Amino acid sequence: MVYSSKWLFQESQKCIPGGVNSPVRAFGSVGMEPIFIREAHGAHICDVDGRKYIDYVLSWGPMILGHAHPTVVEAIERAARAGTSYGAPTELELEMAGMICDAFPAIDKVRMVSSGTEAAMSAIRLARGYTGREKILKFAGCYHGHADSLLVKAGSGVATLGIPGSPGIPEALAALTMTVPYNDIDACEDTLKQHGHDVACLIVEPVAGNMGVVPPKPGFLESLSALSRDYGIVLIFDEVITGFRFNYGGFRSVAKIYPDLVCLGKIIGGGLPVGAFGGRKEIMDMLAPSGPVYQAGTLSGNPVAMAAGIATLKILHDHAEEYGKLNQRTSLLCSTLKKIFREKGIPVCINQVGSMFTIFFTDRDVHDFASANTSDLKMFSRYFQGMLTRNINLAPSQFEASFVSLAHTDDDIQKTLDACKKTTKEW
Numbered sequence: 288m289v290y291s292s293k294w295l296f297q298e299s300q301k302c303i304p305g306g307v308n309s310p311v312r313a314f315g316s317v318g319m320e321p322i323f324i325r326e327a328h329g330a331h332i333c334d335v336d337g338r339k340y341i342d343y344v345l346s347w348g349p350m351i352l353g354h355a356h357p358t359v360v361e362a363i364e365r366a367a368r369a370g371t372s373y374g375a376p377t378e379l380e381l382e383m384a385g386m387i388c389d390a391f392p393a394i395d396k397v398r399m400v401s402s403g404t405e406a407a408m409s410a411i412r413l414a415r416g417y418t419g420r421e422k423i424l425k426f427a428g429c430y431h432g433h434a435d436s437l438l439v440k441a442g443s444g445v446a447t448l449g450i451p452g453s454p455g456i457p458e459a460l461a462a463l464t465m466t467v468p469y470n471d472i473d474a475c476e477d478t479l480k481q482h483g484h485d486v487a488c489l490i491v492e493p494v495a496g497n498m499g500v501v502p503p504k505p506g507f508l509e510s511l512s513a514l515s516r517d518y519g520i521v522l523i524f525d526e527v528i529t530g531f532r533f534n535y536g537g538f539r540s541v542a543k544i545y546p547d548l549v550c551l552g553k554i555i556g557g558g559l560p561v562g563a564f565g566g567r568k569e570i571m572d573m574l575a576p577s578g579p580v581y582q583a584g585t586l587s588g589n590p591v592a593m594a595a596g597i598a599t600l601k602i603l604h605d606h607a608e609e610y611g612k613l614n615q616r617t618s619l620l621c622s623t624l625k626k627i628f629r630e631k632g633i634p635v636c637i638n639q640v641g642s643m644f645t646i647f648f649t650d651r652d653v654h655d656f657a658s659a660n661t662s663d664l665k666m667f668s669r670y671f672q673g674m675l676t677r678n679i680n681l682a683p684s685q686f687e688a689s690f691v692s693l694a695h696t697d698d699d700i701q702k703t704l705d706a707c708k709k710t711t712k713e714w
């Protein structure tokens with residue numbers, strides 16, 4: 288019996304809220320029903336309806352090697368045959384920790400968890416425990432997982448005390464989260480002048496990926512680093528998306544900025560559920576059992592997940608020169624897309640950093656959440672649907688990043704450009 292996406296979605300809605308296990312998968316913002324996936328290999332993903340797409344979602348970032356890379360699959364098989372979980376330490380965890388510490392100059396010690404959400408949530412608890420302060424400062428449009436303190440809606444334009452971004456989050460907790468616009472160092476400085484000595488941590492995506500791709504302005508991250516030092520605030524770089532995405536290690540556009548803590552996830556799990564947070568020794572040593580800040584996990588450092596992550600990182604390490612080609616290929620894709628839109632007189636702002644990009648349908652420069660919101664969402668939906676019809680699977684929301692993998696070939700890129708030409712031809 289072969290089930291269609293349509294049927295599977297109908298049935299799923301009966302026993303899974305909204306029919307999906309993570310909201311954006313429902314395709315709600317593009318006014319469609321989700322495609323159900325049967326399998327994926329390399330840069331290509333196949334749905335249960337028998338259609339094959341060139342995939343730019345890549346599981347929202349992790350699959351930088353492409354899907355079902357044979358070496359990673361083999362590592363998973365080997366690990367699984369030796370037992371899938373022990374609840375006791377293994378050599379694999381040491382190997383993974385060593386690889387992460389070597390790749391990140393800012394990380395002396397690292398703790399493994401099972402998701403990016405858990406990494407950010409734990410890093411914030413640790414920062415609060417280390418500083419003895421309760422407030423945190425984040426940037427509008429940055430996503431750090433769905434922990435209560437972090438799901439706080441942005442105030443518009445000015446620094447505001449937090450309002451819960453979801454029912455179920457206590458106002459008293461949200462009030463401890465302050466939000467300022469991304470790339471706005473003045474707003475950050477003003478807020479810290481008032482509250483700086485009560486702020487435990489400043490958490491930021493060094494390249495924002497969750498309001499669509501938004502690069503940091505020159506000097507932005509340096510200024511955050513200086514401000515954190517001045518006020519004794521723990522600086523957290525959330526590199527769940529950016530870690531190992533642009534090069535082997537963290538985002539390195541600016542030399543000599545060392546965050547106090549780094550959050551990781553996505554790529555380091557090679558497609559299995561993994562997160563990590565690490566940083567300066569004296570902060571990390573505050574964690575139980577060496578210190579008083581509690582943090583734990585039944586499946587933390589899971590051997591199968593470690594095997595997948597280690598295999599992925601080894602390939603990236605041994606082929607580090609491939610990053611340059613990947614980034615170039617993505618640049619070529621984006622510059623040609625821009626040309627196609629320009630020739631049709633369709634205003635777009637394409638933000639690209641390395642192998643991640645977002646096409647915003649706006650004539651404005653997108654540098655924060657407010658400018659991202661000037662994008663024409665109807666145009667985006669139309670574009671998304673047109674591309675999907677032509678077998679190109681882009682991220683199904685204006686405010687997400689699309690990714691290119693090492694498995695995407697020049698032929699895949701050319702087919703994507705052809706699909707874009709055909710899609711915009713009808714406009």
Ligand SMILES: *Cc1c(COP(=O)(O)O)cnc(C)c1O
Nearest residue numbers: 402403404430431432525527528
């Ligand atoms: C995806 C993401 C998270 C959350 O990770 P999950 O594994 O989905 O919990 C946190 N921060 C950033 C920057 C992310 O992109």
